[in-house]
Structure formats: C-alpha cells, structure tokens
Amino acid sequence: MVLASEITPTVELIGITKAYPGVVANSDIHLTLLPGEVHSLLGENGAGKSTLIGILSGMVQPDAGEIRINGKTVRIHSPRDALERGIGTVYQHSLLVPTLTVLDNLLLGVDQGWKLGREMAMARLHELATLLDVEIDPSSIVGDLALGQRQQVEIVRALWRGEGVLILDEPTSMLTPQGAEKLVQVVRRLVSKGLAVVFITHKLSEALDLGDRVTVLRRGKIVGEVTPDELHNKSRLQVTDEVLKMIFGEKSDASQGTSATQLSDTAGETFRVDHVSVKGDGPHPVLDEVSFALKRGEILGIAGIDGNGQKELAEVLAGQRRVDNGEIILEDLSIQHLSIAARQAKGLRYVTDDRHGEGMVGPLSIALNVVLKRVGEAPFWRWSFVRHGAIREFARKLINDHDVRTPHEEVAISTLSGGNMQKVILARELALAPQVVVYNKPTYGLDARTTAIVLARIADQARAGVTTVFISTELSEIVAICHRVAVMYRGQLSEPISVRPGIELQLGALMTGSTAV
C-alpha cells in the first residue's frame, strides 16, 4: 500500500464550521478523502454528518473553512459546482422529482444541448442497474415507487454523476440486506478504480466492513478516527468497542439486549385482519387477501422488500386507505369503515415511515408536532384554548426522555437532523397507551443506541399488553423483538411463523418470492 502522504487527496476539508441558530452543526472539521478509499463517517443523530457532506455537495454554505479538490482550493457555491467536479451524492432524504419518470430524473440538470438524449440515458441506466443488480423501470413515475426503490434510483444517479467522489448519506437505510450487499460490492469495485467515497451509516458493521478509514463526529466536532492500519491490526470486537465509545461517549450502552418475551397462553385475540384486498391502479392488486390474527401483547413482524404492499397494508390498517374487500376487527368490532380519528379513539395508532410527507408539519415547532395527533385534547387545550405551558412542558419531557438533539422545543421541527425528527415522531406515539400500534420502519435513520432504546420500548409496551404490527426491512430487528413474522411479497402476506434463531434464511427466500424453502 502507498503511504498516504505520497498521494494527493481527492478532497480535503479544512476547518469547516457551520452554525445554525442555537447549534453548531460543524465546528472546525478537518477531513481528508483519498482516492481508492472508503471513508466511513459515523456519529449519533444530529452529530453533523449530513451538514458536513452538504457542504461538500454544495447544498449548504459553510461559515468558515476551506475545500481543496485534488490539491486546489475551490469554492463550491451550489450542487452544480460539486457535480461539475465529479462529486456525486445520495442525500439522506430523497431528492427526486416525484412527478417525473425515473429516466427524466436521471437526466435532470445534465447539460447536453437542447434535446434530451433519452436513448443514451436509457442505455446508461440499464448498465448501472445491471451493475447494482436492481430492476428499475425507467418509465415509471418516481412518486409511485417505494422509498427503497427511490433510494436505488438515487444511487444510480450518484454513480452516474460522481466520477471522482461519491457521497452516500445513509444509502442503505431503505435497502434490503441483499440490496445493501450489492451496493457494497459495487462501491468496492469503483473504489478499486480510484474513486473516493464518503459513507455515512448507523450500522456499525457496514461501516467497518466497507470503510478503509473511520471518522467519528459528535456534537459537531471530530472526536476520533480509526486509521486503515488500526482497522487491519486490531480485532473487530476491539474496534467496535472503541468506535462505540467515540460515538456515544463513555457511557456507551448501545448493545443492550432486547428480546421478545414469552406470550402468555391466556392472552386473547384482539386484532384480526381477514382477507383484506386493495385493488390499486395497476393490473395486480396492491393487497391480495391479507389475513392474520394477533393476541394481546403480541408483536407480529412483517418483513419484505420495500414496495411489496407494506405501506398499503399499514395505511389500510390506519384508515388512510380504503379497503376493497375483507374485514379488520379490533376487539370484536369491525373497524374497516371507521375514519382515522375513530380508529385512533379506539386505540389504534400508526407510526408512518414518511416523516417528511405526513409524519410532521415542517414549519411548526417541535412542541406542536409532539401534540399533532392530540389537537384540542386535555391537558394541552382547555375549552379549546391552547395551553402553551402544558404543551411545552410535555415537549421538554419527551425531548429529554428521548434525547432529541435540539436547542429547545420551540424550533421548527424541519431544522432537526433526520434521526432526531424520527425520535420526535416516535416519542409522540410511545407517550400513549394504545391497544394496537402499526409501526412502519420505525428505526429508519436512527443511530444504534437510539434504535436499541426504541426496540426496547416497543417490546416493553408489548409486555404491557399493546398489540403490535412491526413492519421493517431489517430482519435483525424483527428477529430481536417479534413473536411471529410474516413476509409480504407482491401484495400477499405469507402465513406468520414463530421467530426462532436462524430463521433469516427462510425469510430471505420468502422475500424474493421463492416458495421452495
């Protein structure tokens, strides 16, 4: 291996500082990206990772600092500047145009004279999709795709445009293990050709597997680094331990174990879904005769590759989507005709995976977002008049309990980091004592410790008698807390099976539709 000092770094970030009202997101950060190296960037939610790469990709303007590319100082005023220098980015939150087709999204912003070169783009897309081993219909409208599929499109775009540097901000958060695996292979191959890669993830194993070098951020500062040598020479366990300490500080307790507890045999059935079908626009039904029944306090995991009807199922249960056929029964009561509000009143809650689209109201404060689903209710409103004190106090408590990183509860929720938004949304639901909760990818974007805490809270609630439907693409989470698991594939739900060690293989097969197990 060549010594680092002998080669020009592809990118050098020198003394980068960026402050927002009330928080310093980046404070005097120095970061070097070498060609042929994957640089993993780790840090808890709100550490400042997205801000830093936003500065490199031109989305955010730093308050101070210098950027050098291939040894030359440059100013990156806009994403266009970054792209022209070969810096391609997969952003944490989808930045595609939902009303355009996949192909047009890829062509967007590409300079090439008057007429669009759709044929050329089609060929290129095909090539990259084959490389990633994904199936993307170039003519489908992006807004119709599942979040995981959108992420694939973004990856394709970044690979396409990023000839020198590839920035990946939580690119695997919505991918299946297989998808993530493929991505890792592709990145490895590109890196061997001299690409420099920044890789942000909350999955430590991924970061260590893929990364040649690791940098850890905490509260806007660099708190530690693991060099390639250290990565090579130390044992995996040792490195993991050290990195965890860097990420979370000394009081690291990320690896707290969670597991499903035994269900009591006497628990009665509370929630039943009976042959529920939803037609949808296409030729195939989006939900096809879905059935399952849950006992009180049971957690049913729903696994599957994103876009196989999980979101539709969740929405049908919550009342946000009309059922064409079948029945949903809560406590012996048919609820499929009830409104969302009526279902909420009966104790049925839904934690959406679309935090930007419907989970929160961006310009409103954290405090008001925390009571979003309880507008008008005591103690936050009395005789319909708002009680600021009560709301703020409640919000402060939740912020404290869930360690939401924010200057105070009055800032607009849209200014939070992705993970911290998710914490607020979860805090809002976990504060209630519901009958049945439907979680759709609840740990999406959360750091390892918060994920563990959230899983533990869900398991605790179940122990207290809350029946739970847990939709996730993370098999490890499903295995950790669910009693039974079923797989969604093309709108159909498999027969739920009990969770036992080593079940992942079987689930993996079901997820890709192969019936032979």
Add this chain to the structure above:
Amino acid sequence: MNGLFSELFISSLVSGGVIAGIPLIYAGLGEAISERAGVLNVGLEGMMLGGAYGGFVGALHFQSTWFGLMCGGLTGMVISLLMVVLCVRLNSNQIVVGIAITLGAEGVTALLHGAIYGDSYPRVPTAHPYAIPLLSEIPIIGPGFFNHHVSAYFAVACVFFVSWVLKSTGIGLSIKAAGDQPHALEAAGGGVHRTRTIAVLSTGLLAGLGGAFIVLVGAGLFVPFVTNGKGFIAIVLAMLVRGRVKWIIVASVLFGMSLSLTTALQLAGVDVPIDLVLMLPFVLIIVVLFAFGRRSYLPAALALPYDREQR
C-alpha cells in the same frame, strides 16, 4: 332562417371565437409555463395590459402590426422582469407582487393613454388576414378558422413549440422540476432561480403578445382596461388544462366561442335575461372542471419561494 344566413352566422361565430381565443392562447400558454416552474403569476392581467398598451404605441409609431406585436411582447417581458426580481430572486410573495403588477399596469396604462391619446383616440393600422389556401375553403367553418392575421397562427405554433420544449428538452425538464421539487432540481445541478427566471420572462413575453393581439388584431384601438379580465381567464384556463399544454388551444378557442356566442345571442335578441347569457361561459368552465378536472393536479411548489438551505 335560410341556409346562407346561418352559414354566415356560424362563420362569424367561429371567427369571433378565434379572435377572442387567441389572446387567451398566448397568455394561457405563458401562465402554464410559469405555473409549471412553480410561479403563480397573478400579474398576468397586468402583463397583458402592458403588452396591449406597448403594442398600441409601437404600432402607431411604426405604423406596423408586426412591430406593434414585438413592442407588446417586449413590454410584457419588461413588466415580468419585476416579478423575476421580486419573486424569483428576492422571494417576495407571488400573490402580492402579481396583484400589484395588475393594479399598477391598469393605472399607468389608463393614465398614459388618457394623457396622450385621450383626445384623439387613434386607430392602429389594420391587421390584414391571411387565408390559408385550401383549409380556408372548407365550407362553413373554413373561413372562420383559417382566415386570420398570421400572428393568430403563430400563437398555435407557439403552443406546439412549448409543448415540445416541456417534453423533450433539458430546460423543459428543469421547468417541471422547479415547480414540483425545486430542491431536487438544485441537487441535480440545475438552477432553480435561473429556470424560474426563464419561465417568468417567457410568460411576460407571451402575455404581452396576447395583450397586443387584442388591440392590434381584435379591437383596432386601445381603451383603458381593454383586457377586461382576460388575464384571469387565462390563469384559469392554464390550470384547467393542467400541464397538457396543447389543450390550451382547445380550451381558449371554446371559451372564445362561448363569449362570441353570448354576443350573438344578445344580438339575436333571444328571450333569456342577458345576465344569465353572460354568465354562461363561466358556468361552462366550472362544468368542464367538474367533468374533467377531478383530482386537479398543481405543481407542489407552486407559489412557494425557493431557499436552498431552508429544509
């Protein structure tokens, strides 16, 4: 009524409809462009009026319909520059600026006209129609549709051109992205401000042409408020066709015809209260909207200013 008379009647109905519809095509097309780019241009009426006055002055000065149209388009564009600076660059509220532009243009054109031409009321040179060979000889409808000033055909050509631009060019893609998800456009290396600037300037140009057409080809002279709410109708038509730009032609001409039908009915002295007759075109739009416009789609970022670091 004998056949000849009804043929004449239909022909003049169609012809009147086209004359009334062409300004709507120009302005509606303009509005459609800026709406797609995320700018709700309520100043359309003002831009049309500006174009009408500019076109009037230009045509008088140069004694030429074509120079008049050019001056009208330019005036519209200059007015739209105001919207570019305020709404696109400085992120001012689009509704406020749009209404301001409309009021200001109404005031200033009326004042200037009163001060300069108030005594003479001059007429512009006649815009001579050009009959398209063969097509204009189609019985009954031919003369009505295909015997107009060339600028009328040019409006239709503009629609096809814009439709092609939106569908098949990079700038067209950028315009659509700027209206639906400006952050995505920026992230892909496009320029939201640049795209919206181009869109709004085109709107001004087209609205100005539309206004000038009213005066130079339609009325033959300028009077205060000559656009008479056509700018607002054009906004409505642009929303009605929802991105399918070519339908602007159909919608505008149909609306124009329903306007000329009301005039015809009035003249024919039918036994229906005239106010109810005059209501019809607008009722028609609501009916059309109800029949075809369900789940109306508008660009997600319409009327919202863009700020890169705002998230």
Add this chain to the structure above:
Amino acid sequence: MSAPHDGTTVALAEHKSQTESRLERVSRSMTNALIPVVGAFIIGGLLLAVLGRNPFAFYGNVIDHGLIGSLGRQETLIRMAPLLLIAAGLMIAFPAGIWNLGTDGQYVMGGVIVAALGPELAPHVSGFVLFTILFIAGFVVAAIWSLIPAILKAWYGINEIISTLMLTFIGLRFSAFLVKEYFYDRETTVPQTRVLAVADRLPRMFSSRVHIGLIVGLVAVIAVHFVMRNTAFGLRLRIVGMNPKAAIHAGMNMKVLTLAIFTLSAGFAGLAAAVNISGVDGVVRAEWNPAVGLLVVPLVFLARFHAASVIVFIAAFAVFKVGGESASRKADIPNFMVLFMVGLLLIFMALGEYMQLRSSRKHQS
C-alpha cells in the same frame, strides 16, 4: 400546492433576539415601513411630473383629504369597515391553504340579498333586530354561495382558485339578474333595489358619519387573529394549510374542515357587504361591481395574517384611497392615479419586507 405560510418558523412564542433593545427594534421597523412609502411616492411623483402636475401638492392633498380633514377622515374610517371584514375572512382561508380569490362574488351575493331584504324588513322590525337579521343574512348567503367551491374542493378535489374566480364572474352577473328580475324598485328608472331609508341605517358613532360597522370589522379581525393562534380549531386550520397529508394522518376530518374554511371565509365577505349596505350604501344597482376583495388579498399577505398589521395596512390603504381620489379630482387627473399608486406601494412593500427579513437575519447571526 401547500399553504402560503410566510416561511418563517411558526412557534408558540417568538424568541426575540436579546442583543437589540426595544427602541432599536421599533426604529428599525419604522424605517423599514417608511422606505417603501417614500420609494413609491418618488416614482409616483415622477409620473405626476410627467403628466404636468405638482407631486407635492398632490401628496399634500392625499394626506389632507384622507387623514387630516375631518370629513376625509370619517370617509376613511367608513371605508375601512368592509375591508376589515373581508380581511378577517382571508385571515382564515389563506393560512389554511385555501386560496379564496372569490370574495368579490361572495360580497356581491351577500350584498344583493341584504339590500333586497333591508327595506322590506325595516317597517316591521327595527334597530338591533334588523341589523342582526341583515348581518346574519349577508353572512349566510355568502357562506351558501361558497358551498359550491367548497364541495367541489372537498369531494372532488377541484382547485379553488379556478372555481372561486369563476364564481366571482358568475356572482356579478347573477346578482345583476336578481336585481333586474326580482328585487328592482319600480319607482326608479335604473335597475336597482329599493333604498334603505337613512333613518334605518346602522347607528353612527361620536356624532360623526362613521357607523358601528367599523367596530364590527375591528372586532372580527382581532377575533380571527386570536382564534387562529390560540385555539385548537385555528391550529387545525393552519396544519391543513401547511401539510394536508399530515392533517389526514393525524385524523383530522378534511371535508368538514374544508367546508368550515370556505363558509367562514366567505361569510365574512358577506358580512362586509351587509355592513356596508346597511351602513352607507343602502342600495344595490344592477351593474354593481365593488371589486374590493382583490385589493385586500395582498394586504393580508403582507401583514402575515397578523391583526395589528392588517388593521394598520387597511387603514393606510383607506387613507390613500380616499385622499387619493380627492387629490386626483383636485389635480384634474383620472382616478387611475390611485390605482397606479396602490400597485407601486404594494411592490415597494414587498421589497421592504425582503429588506426587513434580511436585516433581521443579519441581526440574528
């Protein structure tokens, strides 16, 4: 399309920067408010000079006849009443993301019914009861008229900009039809309703011509401000405006809320008409086109739906309108001058808003 919210953080309480004293803040916002006015006056003055008029005399007359002179001041206050009520309605609709651009039609429909009803009822009931009935009638008629766009929006997702604009055109014609066919006064030659006797009009205040409609308007604006910011209902509306999908997700009943927004917002426009007709006009002519709503729209936006600013802006606008009309008459130029100046003022105010935002941002960091 989401709500025209003002882009700033919406929080329970505003965190004001500590570094700035109250005095500094007041003086800064005063300068920011004055610059647009000065700018508009300069450009307007140039036009006046081009037209051969003395700008200083013109502006002097505007202030004199709109604000200082007692008659003008009374006229200003009278004009404010309906504008305030229309603004109150828009302060409901706009934050809720409903682009009600049809207040003119709603105003006219409410007005026609009130004008028809007033002289019929006046001999039978009087005073308080009469006005209550007329106010309710104006409000309800306009609210019913707005059910058309409301239902089209709530059930069929039909864009309200189109439907409300069209319904304004329709309303103007329809009211003319009503006056000509059913409500006309047989004793006059022009088609118009019967006149509400001066004795039966709204009570005056402070021994002036200013009627109590002004109070109604002020109360409405302040009440709407309070409801939008302090009640559960107001918050629901704002959530619908900022993110309708989140409102649905949170279990809010979009259909009911949409109906409420439209009917309330239109109701205030109808009430505005009722106040103006029972206060000053007393009659509606067939070709009546008051065209007031469109002017209020930008003012409400510039005021960021804030009651105090709405009142100040509308007052300033009314001064300008009343003073400008008589100044134009004096200077022997058409009324269009006022129109032009209003346009200019709005543009400069938009500019001023930008400068204000920038200077407060600078101040924060």
